[in-house]
Amino acid sequence: MTNTDLAERVGLTAAPTLERVRKLEREGFIRKYVALVDPAKLGKSVTAFVAVIMRSHGQHTSEVFRKAVARLPEVLECHHIAGEEDFLLKVVAGSPTDYERFVLERLTKIAGIEKVKTTFVLSSPKLETKIPIDPED
Numbered sequence: 001m002t003n004t005d006l007a008e009r010v011g012l013t014a015a016p017t018l019e020r021v022r023k024l025e026r027e028g029f030i031r032k033y034v035a036l037v038d039p040a041k042l043g044k045s046v047t048a049f050v051a052v053i054m055r056s057h058g059q060h061t062s063e064v065f066r067k068a069v070a071r072l073p074e075v076l077e078c079h080h081i082a083g084e085e086d087f088l089l090k091v092v093a094g095s096p097t098d099y100e101r102f103v104l105e106r107l108t109k110i111a112g113i114e115k116v117k118t119t120f121v122l123s124s125p126k127l128e129t130k131i132p133i134d135p136e137d
Contacts, residue, residue, distance in 0.1 A: 036129065044092040046099050047121040051085035053114045061112040068110040074102050
């Protein structure tokens with residue numbers, strides 16, 4: 001949406017609207033701008049959520065894992081989670097064979113992994129990126 005469209009929608013002129021957006025960017029409320037693409041159109045028709053259990057739970061092991069995962073382009077998201085598993089990854093691949101290769105040749109080569117559990121996505125009836133904001137806030 002253009003700044004002019006946003007200004008009109010919120011009932012301000014363009015200049016103060018732009019300044020407010022820049023303030024939100026400076027303060028980290030707006031982290032970045034992205035285009036949402038269809039993974040299947042890019043040949044990445046397989047999406048999986050991968051739960052990773054680590055052998056140990058120390059800071060060093062966690063940091064090694066985080067840095068290694070950050071270098072894997074197949075991993076779209078990495079979450080450090082509470083519960084039986086330690087990390088939850090969102091991974092895309094071109095095919096089940098490509099996913100298998102990713103796990104065997106790349107993911108499980110990361111030091112400290114004890115177990116990997118995969119859940120394949122069959123369909124995604126809802127995909128949202130916007131955060132609901134209470135208008136009273």
